[in-house]
Amino acid sequence: MPGVTRRNLLITSVAALLLPRVALAQDPGAILRGAFDNWRATSSHGISEMTIRNASGTRSLSMESWTQGRDKALVRFTAPARDAGNATLQNGRRTYVFNPKLNQVIQLPASAMQQSWMGSDFSYNDLSKTEQIITDYNHRLIGTEQNAGRTVYVIEAIPKRGKPIVWGKQVLRVRDDYVLLGQQFYDQNGNLVREMVADRIGTLGGRPYPVQLTMRSLDKPGQWTRITTQSAEFDIDLPDYLFTRSNLQNPR
Amino acid sequence: MMETFKLLAPLAWRNLWRNPRRTIITLFVVSVGLWSILAVASFITAWAQSSRDATLRLLIAQGQIHAEGYMDDPNISNLMPPPGAALVAALNRPDISNWVTRLELPGVVQSEYKTLPVSLVGVDPDAERRISSIPEKIVEGRYLNGLEDDSAVIGLNLAKRLKTALGRRIILMVTAEDGWLEERSFDVVGVYDADTAFEDTYIFTGRSTMQAMVGVGDKIAQIAFEVPEDAALAGVVERLRAAAPGLDIRPWRKISLIMGAMDATMGGVIFIWLAVMMVMISIGVINTQLMAVFERTHEFGLLRALGFKSRHVLWLVTFESVLLIGLGVLIGMIAGAATVWGLSDGIDLSAFGKALEAFKAGDTLYLEVKTSDYIIFPLAIWALGILVALWPAWRAQKISPVEAMRQAT
Numbered sequence: 001m002p003g004v005t006r007r008n009l010l011i012t013s014v015a016a017l018l019l020p021r022v023a024l025a026q027d028p029g030a031i032l033r034g035a036f037d038n039w040r041a042t043s044s045h046g047i048s049e050m051t052i053r054n055a056s057g058t059r060s061l062s063m064e065s066w067t068q069g070r071d072k073a074l075v076r077f078t079a080p081a082r083d084a085g086n087a088t089l090q091n092g093r094r095t096y097v098f099n100p101k102l103n104q105v106i107q108l109p110a111s112a113m114q115q116s117w118m119g120s121d122f123s124y125n126d127l128s129k130t131e132q133i134i135t136d137y138n139h140r141l142i143g144t145e146q147n148a149g150r151t152v153y154v155i156e157a158i159p160k161r162g163k164p165i166v167w168g169k170q171v172l173r174v175r176d177d178y179v180l181l182g183q184q185f186y187d188q189n190g191n192l193v194r195e196m197v198a199d200r201i202g203t204l205g206g207r208p209y210p211v212q213l214t215m216r217s218l219d220k221p222g223q224w225t226r227i228t229t230q231s232a233e234f235d236i237d238l239p240d241y242l243f244t245r246s247n248l249q250n251p252r
Numbered sequence: 253m254m255e256t257f258k259l260l261a262p263l264a265w266r267n268l269w270r271n272p273r274r275t276i277i278t279l280f281v282v283s284v285g286l287w288s289i290l291a292v293a294s295f296i297t298a299w300a301q302s303s304r305d306a307t308l309r310l311l312i313a314q315g316q317i318h319a320e321g322y323m324d325d326p327n328i329s330n331l332m333p334p335p336g337a338a339l340v341a342a343l344n345r346p347d348i349s350n351w352v353t354r355l356e357l358p359g360v361v362q363s364e365y366k367t368l369p370v371s372l373v374g375v376d377p378d379a380e381r382r383i384s385s386i387p388e389k390i391v392e393g394r395y396l397n398g399l400e401d402d403s404a405v406i407g408l409n410l411a412k413r414l415k416t417a418l419g420r421r422i423i424l425m426v427t428a429e430d431g432w433l434e435e436r437s438f439d440v441v442g443v444y445d446a447d448t449a450f451e452d453t454y455i456f457t458g459r460s461t462m463q464a465m466v467g468v469g470d471k472i473a474q475i476a477f478e479v480p481e482d483a484a485l486a487g488v489v490e491r492l493r494a495a496a497p498g499l500d501i502r503p504w505r506k507i508s509l510i511m512g513a514m515d516a517t518m519g520g521v522i523f524i525w526l527a528v529m530m531v532m533i534s535i536g537v538i539n540t541q542l543m544a545v546f547e548r549t550h551e552f553g554l555l556r557a558l559g560f561k562s563r564h565v566l567w568l569v570t571f572e573s574v575l576l577i578g579l580g581v582l583i584g585m586i587a588g589a590a591t592v593w594g595l596s597d598g599i600d601l602s603a604f605g606k607a608l609e610a611f612k613a614g615d616t617l618y619l620e621v622k623t624s625d626y627i628i629f630p631l632a633i634w635a636l637g638i639l640v641a642l643w644p645a646w647r648a649q650k651i652s653p654v655e656a657m658r659q660a661t
Contacts (some may be wrong), residue, residue, distance in 0.1 A: 093432070109433065114360075114362060114367040115367075162437060163437060164423045164425075164435035164436055164437045165421075165423070165437065166362055166363055166364045166421065166422070166423050167364060168364070185364070187364035187365070187415075188364065188416075188420045188421060189420075193364050193365065219365070
């Protein structure tokens with residue numbers, strides 16, 4: 001398996017280096033696929049900071065995160081002391097949260113998935129349903145923009161008929177090196193509801209990466225959530241036990 | 253005894269009209285008091301009935317059948333198969349006017365802006381049109397068409413809270429057979445207007461669509477039935493229990509406990525009003541009769557001197573009260589009945605609209621004359637009036653003729 005993965009990776013990297021523009025212009029779905037693969041890779045480990053500005057003020061949380069494949073993720077908060085130890089595990093379509101004060105693991109009912117994650121502008125669904133934008137939407141390239149000498153593809157994604165998606169459409173901006181620059185969520189009347197913007201692009205773990213992402217809801221002006229990734233490594237070997245309930249409760 | 257009565261009755265009648273102003277005031281107090289009791293009783297009864305009918309017509313109907321345990325925990329494991337031949341036969345008897353089957357489960361509705369807990373109800377729209385008032389309460393769009401209809405009808409207030417509208421898409425999530433929350437998108441095709449609590453709770457779709465969504469085959473959650481006569485309900489429930497042992501069959505009083513309690517306490521409200529009015533009437537009667545007795549001290553002395561025994565004086569004053577209050581009661585009854593008949597076209601409350609929505613009554617109240625009210629309340633007031641008037645009468649009979657005669661007129 002690792003061999004296959006590495007070979008795929010090699011092909012992708014070569015393709016990305018050699019003929020991005022040609023390949024990208026033809027298939028907006030592939031552009032998105034590439035952007036999300038660039039973001040999470042086959043596996044990743046990172047340290048980041050989440051800053052939440054809401055009506056009651058600003059607070060910052062430090063967290064460490066691991067991802068594997070497209071449906072496994074573990075986020076563990078490390079600071080401040082008040083929030084340290086809280087962790088969220090996503091494995092397939094199940095999401096678990098661990099609270100050290102209760103020393104309890106709770107599997108979130110799907111009805112709670114739309115709730116705010118740690119008081120931020122992200123919901124649990126935003127964490128677990130990243131794949132949905134690729135599988136459940138029809139994609140259309142609606143334009144290109146120039147950004148710092150690079151081409152940015154503007155892709156409109158409209159939910160496939162019958163899919164359980166509330167948004168009227170999403171508009172995503174992907175740079176030609178597969179960096180996701182922005183994601184906008186529109187309601188069914190075409191009004192912008194929330195927006196995620198990559199404020200800063202850097203290089204992390206040897207690849208171009210949206211180092212700082214800010215999520216805003218338009219009905220809450222002046223409030224936002226910003227995730228700044230401080231360090232990250234990609235395509236590393238992660239042990240299987242990492243994404244288990246027991247590891248969520250008692251980290252090794 | 254008869255002799256005394258023949259002598260005293262005309263005397264008492266004539267005495268009443270020696271001071272017409274005082275008599276009319278007392279008549280007024282008694283008749284208005286009784287009139288208000290009768291009118292309030294009619295109004296409260298009409299209101300209670302109207303609000304009860306309006307609420308039951310929404311969804312509850314007069315009775316419901318569930319699987320054992322569903323009422324305590326309305327989830328997917330407490331559903332039941334559609335009614336068998338014996339139960340269908342029992343439901344089709346003439347003492348049940350309509351019945352429907354529904355699938356109802358708690359769920360979550362999601363729009364672009366909000367996620368809210370709701371109850372999703374899968375209905376048979378053709379049967380619902382006969383038993384429920386929701387199809388008539390559609391204010392925008394349409395009601396559902398057929399069991400397979402895969403669109404949703406939602407409440408006005410819920411639409412506002414979700415910031416969604418007719419023609420938009422909402423996502424409904426309901427716990428399915430495998431324990432996972434099943435998601436499905438629904439187009440909003442209709443918006444209904446009931447009371448806000450109801451609007452916030454219930455979303456309707458076709459029953460077959462919902463059964464397929466949660467993967468329960470042909471299982472249902474409830475059978476709701478309607479009886480033409482509420483009085484016959486207990487018998488119908490017994491009969492159904494015999495036809496379907498093992499199912500949880502309840503009359504509406506046991507389904508909506510609040511409504512059952514309201515129904516039971518409505519009578520109490522009338523009696524509180526009765527008590528208040530009785531105190532007012534008592535004060536009025538005692539006051540005027542006592543005044544009358546004091547003013548006529550000289551006269552009573554004279555009567556005694558002419559040969560009246562003291563009990564004759566007692567009888568005379570009591571007779572006056574009997575006549576006076578009896579007349580007042582009669583006027584009050586006539587006024588009460590006239591009020592009800594005058595409003596027989598119904599009291600139109602639609603002008604108050606939203607303000608009265610919380611009381612859940614219909615838009616028009618129809619008052620009725622309840623015979624028992626017109627016997628019990630007048631008799632109670634008459635008896636009470638005479639009872640309290642015994643005190644002035646007793647004061648009158650104690651008057652000593654000598655002392656009374658000595659008083660200057």
